[in-house]
Amino acid sequence: MTGRDPAPLGAEQINAAGERTFTSEGAHAGVTDAIIVAAGRGERAGPGAPKQYRDLNGAPVLLHSLRNFLALPAIRRVVVVVRADDRALFDTAIAALDADYGGRLMSVSGGATRQASVRHGLEALASMATPPTDVLVHDAARPWVSASLIQRAITAARAHGAAVPGIAVSDTIKSVDAEGLVTATLPRPTLRAIQTPQAFRFSAILDAHRRAANAQGVEFTDDAAIAEWAGLPVHVFEGEPGNIKLTHQSDFGTAPASEATLAPATANLISRTGIGYDVHAFVPGDHIWLGGVRIASDLAVTAHSDGDVALHALTDALLGTIGDGDIGAHFPPSDPQWAGASSDRFLAHAAKLVRARSGVIDHVDVVIICEHPKVGPHRQAMRARIAEILGLSETAVSIKATTSERLGFTGRREGIAAQAVASVRLPLLT
Ligand code: MG
DSSP states (O other), X not given: OOOOOOOOTTOOEEOTTSOEESXXXXXXXXXXXXXXXXXXXXXXXXXXXXXXXXEETTEEHHHHHHHHHHTOTTEEEEEEEEOGGGHHHHHHHHHTOOSOOTTOEEEEEOOSSHHHHHHHHHHHHHTSSSOOSEEEEEETTXXXXXXXHHHHHHHHHHHHSEEEEEEEOOSOOEEEOTTSOEEEEOOGGGOEEEOSOEEEEHHHXXXXXXXXXXXXXXXXXXXXXXXXXXXXXXXXXXXXXXXXXXXXXXXXXXXXXXXXXXXXXXXXXXXXXXXXXXXXXXXXXXXXXXXTEEEEOSEEEOXXXXXOHHHHHHHHHHHHHTTOOOHHHHSOTTXXXXXXXXTHHHHHHHHHHHHHTTOEEEEEEEEEEOSXXXXXXXXXXXXXXXXXXXXXXXXXXXXXXXXXXXXXXXXXXXXXXEEEEEEXXXXXXX
16 A cells, blocks of 8 residues: 555645645645654763664654554655665665655765754755645654644644644743753743744745754754744644653663553554454463463373463463464574563564554453363452563453363363454554
């Protein structure tokens, strides 16, 4: 599936929800492109790769930001501004984009400053056969930009020509002098913390950037400041508290963050369901692994790994949501490294693959089919263990069990089976 063809100038836009947009009085119809600025060094984030290329939940920060824009059909093209030294990092990062973006994605090299980098992006769009009517400028280090925020930015650009997302500040803000003495306490109700994406009429911000580039000693940290300097009225629309900018090393954390904080844009996610099924045969033994729990038994399962049918079925269900083969493809039984492997590793890997595609795991449901062992006494432990492996709350994990009325192989206690369903949300085009 390719991205839809760029809309001609003046065409109505249809948003992700299928609604006609930008028809309000005073607004103009048009075409919106986006620039994602990824050329910074991010030295406050400490040593290591630049922050936009660091891993966040299994994928580079930049990739999460990029997907949130590419997932919206109302964004025609995305230009990523890349530092020349980072070209290999960038190529590696976007190699994980497995969708065909239909020529909607391009990149240009950045400049010595953020301001110069944005100008390179603007000039790249200006040089194209069909420049946009409006442009959004977004910092790559804000990976949680939501579809609704992007949509508000598009609407605000059309209505106001220059607009930025802002949120009320909860801290008291003071200005201080060089000695650290307070010179003023600023009136909090009038203050806004400004985020990106910042939204502009393309011709106006291009002109402002060109003039700023020609002016001596004029250097700004955001594009609104350039617009203000150029005399453009800048409107503030509602930002989002979750649209944080990853700045310091501690922002990345090392512990797994909760699903809520890892959730990328939600309005542009589509639901997918995956299914899994697994069987293992019984042999005499002393324990069975089931749902991540070790159950004492006079039977065991024959398997290359620990033979946990519940976790195997669930692993396949998760892989199914991203169309990424099955457990055997990822962990071949012929590979000696998986001999006796604990199946929580398989399940955790599948969850990581989903999240590396900016996916959100909403719910999993497992049914275990057997005459033996009795599942009831272990159901809560299985639920807790699976929730732990997947980083979900227990309310998002369901474990059920049934016998097959002594019919068939499970009824004859020759083996055990499990089925699983996983529900996830993924960006539209991944
Ligand atoms: Mg299996």
